[in-house]
Amino acid sequence: MxxxxxxxxxxxxxxxxxxxxxxxxxxxxxxxxxxxxxxxxxxxxxxxxxxxxxxxxxxxxxxxxxxxxxxxxxxxxxxxxxxxxxxxxxxxxxxxxxxxxxxxxxxxxxxxxxxxxxxxxxxxxxxxxxxxxxxxxxxxxxxxxxxxxxxxxxxxxxxxxxxxxxxxxxxxxxxxxxxxxxxYYSPSKVESFSELDQAVDAVKFALMYSIEKNLEGVRNAALSFSGGLDSAILARLAMEHSNLTLITASVGRSHDLIRAKEVATLFPLEHIIIDINENMLAKRFASLKTVFGKENVMNMSIAILFNLVAEEASNLGLGYLIVGQGADELFGGYRRYVEVVNKDESMLGSALRNDFHDLHSKIISRDETAISMFADPIMPYLNRKVAEVASRIPPKFKVERVSGNRKVALRAVAENLGLPEDVFHYPKKAMQYSSGVQKSLLKTIMKTDL
Structure with a gap:
């Protein structure tokens, strides 16, 4: 047939x-x-x-x-x-x-x-x-x-x-x-950007393209919002194309809760808070464990966060959830990249390429599955044009050797978009830690023998 x-x-x-x-x-x-x-x-x-x-x-x-x-x-x-x-x-x-x-x-x-x-x-x-x-x-x-x-x-x-x-x-x-x-696809070899301003303009327009195309026909969407650099940029750009709702999941008064509340005031958008308690965490862990099997606590913490935010989006009648996966691997967000640059700056490109390849080829299954139980995932950083532009950014515009500043070009994009210094200079925090989920999950596992 x-x-x-x-x-x-x-x-x-x-x-x-x-x-x-x-x-x-x-x-x-x-x-x-x-x-x-x-x-x-x-x-x-x-x-x-x-x-x-x-x-x-x-x-x-x-x-x-x-x-x-x-x-x-x-x-x-x-x-x-x-x-x-x-x-x-x-x-x-x-x-x-x-x-x-x-x-x-x-x-x-x-x-x-x-x-x-x-x-x-x-x-x-x-x-x-x-x-x-x-x-x-x-x-x-x-x-x-x-x-x-x-x-x-x-x-x-x-x-x-x-x-x-x-x-x-x-x-x-x-x-x-x-x-x-x-x-069938290999990115074309194009000369690297010589000036930071060139990289900033190219990244901004590539992200605008990705967000516009991903949100075409999407009237209402949710954004997983930590108040960090990646989600703030997505909020600023995505609100031009869809009725956007910000959702933050947190255990108690975590770093993410405090930070997200502050940064959310920059946008004329509804901000929903999910207060994760011990009972909720234990139930969600037990439920997702039947799907993910013997995953480590870090991966389970991330899956739980995305799963809870996606469920809340669905309960609000929002069928799409925007997340910022890929930004760290493309623009140099992880702390370990500072060590790479300090040893040999020329090795940063291969480290980023390897991490990005592993993410969108294999690791992304964790996030896609956790979200897809309740909503359609939208990941604007995972786009051909964004990745091609990122590949043209030299190491010095990603990770600074002396200061250890990471995501240099992406921070400059946030500044270009009019976000305040408190946003574009704010240091990266890993979601599983800053939300309080991983610490609480470890305690829950030990207490309940999950």
């Missing part, structure tokens, strides 16, 4: 095997039920259904629809910018793959997405050049599995690999079985 439409999803998986795969499909679908918004749809090789049949099936596609649209074997997770214009590029690409395979495939589509196309003969999937929508695959025995959610694969004990951002996957079925994962 072929369809010209794209089914917009909150996640999906596709299984193909030489034997019956219904049992595995059922286990994966049940595990991923936290992604369910408008039900669940299965495609068993010939027809769509809301529940798996008891017949034998060697191919199953499952997705969690976000809209009541036409059933389709073409799946979209995330957002394609300028979809009307790019839709025909997608159809042309799909037709080329169906007729000729992947030789000569050219992808020039921006956004934050993964896409997958399923037919009798092949599976073709790709991720946007920079993407917060992860994609994983595995060959287990005679089965091939493609999934947007690694935790479901963990739950059934399947070892997997990831599809990097800016890459496509092609899996040909049948006797001439073939698997290919290939990069």
């Amino acid at each position: 072929e369809s010209r439409s794209l089914a917009r999803t909150n996640g999906y998986f596709i299984i193909c095997g030489s034997e019956d795969v219904l049992g595995l499909a059922e286990r994966l679908a049940n595990f991923m039920s936290y992604r369910k918004r408008l039900g669940i749809r299965f495609f068993e090789g010939s027809s769509f259904t809301n529940v798996l049949s008891h017949k034998t099936a060697k191919k199953v596609m499952c997705f969690f629809p976000l809209l009541n649209t036409e059933d389709s074997t073409s799946l979209l997770h995330g957002k394609v910018f300028n979809l009307t214009e790019n839709y025909y590029k997608i159809l042309k690409m799909k037709k080329l793959v169906a007729e000729e395979g992947v030789e000569g495939v050219f992808v020039d589509i921006d956004g934050d997405f993964s896409m997958a196309f399923f037919s009798d003969d092949y599976i073709f999937a790709l991720r946007s050049p920079i993407s917060s929508k992860p994609l994983f695959f595995a060959e287990s025995g005679n089965n091939f599995l493609l999934s947007s959610d690694p935790y479901a694969m963990n739950s059934v004990g399947i070892q997997y690999n990831y599809v990097p951002s800016g890459s496509f996957l092609y899996f040909r079925l049948g006797e001439r079985r073939k698997l290919l994962v290939q990069n």
Whole structure:
């Protein structure tokens, strides 16, 4: 069955095997039920259904629809910018793959997405050049599995690999079985900025582009707001494109609570506070542990924060949550980068590239999953143009060797946007610490034996 439409999803998986795969499909679908918004749809090789049949099936596609649209074997997770214009590029690409395979495939589509196309003969999937929508695959025995959610694969004990951002996957079925994962995007090599003002202008316009495109068609959205540099910049830019609500999660009178209240007064926006108590923390930890498994306390703290803020956004009727992931890896926010610069400034670029690659290729699953249980994540820093501009910023405009000042260029962007000195000079605080969540979670775990 072929369809010209794209089914917009909150996640999906596709299984193909030489034997019956219904049992595995059922286990994966049940595990991923936290992604369910408008039900669940299965495609068993010939027809769509809301529940798996008891017949034998060697191919199953499952997705969690976000809209009541036409059933389709073409799946979209995330957002394609300028979809009307790019839709025909997608159809042309799909037709080329169906007729000729992947030789000569050219992808020039921006956004934050993964896409997958399923037919009798092949599976073709790709991720946007920079993407917060992860994609994983595995060959287990005679089965091939493609999934947007690694935790479901963990739950059934399947070892997997990831599809990097800016890459496509092609899996040909049948006797001439073939698997290919290939990069299609590499940032163009452009000369570094010689002046800070040049970098500031370029970063500002790239962020404006990303936010405008990400919020196209989004009337109301929430922003996870700590009052720090990254979220303050996003608040300043995003409020021009959507009715924005700021949400801060905090344990007691944490640093984030005090800081966020102060900085929120700079914006004509509603500011919601989530007061996290011990009972709430224990329940949320127990709930998320069933999804994330044996994660460390830092990762669980971050997941809990995003999950609680996303739930509050959903309760307020806001279907989108903006977060600032990626800013530290792009612009030099972590304290360890100061050590790198002091040893050898020329090594900062590779350290940032490695961290950014790990974030948008693998680590981002934590944040995408925690938020997607309740809202659609929007991550404006994770965008091709923003990343390309950041790659042109020399080390001295990211981390200063003598002062140890970090995110130099991004702080200058905040100043350029009219934010006060108290914002653009304020030191970075890690969210898991500044919110009080990690410290409280450790106490809760020890007290309750979670």
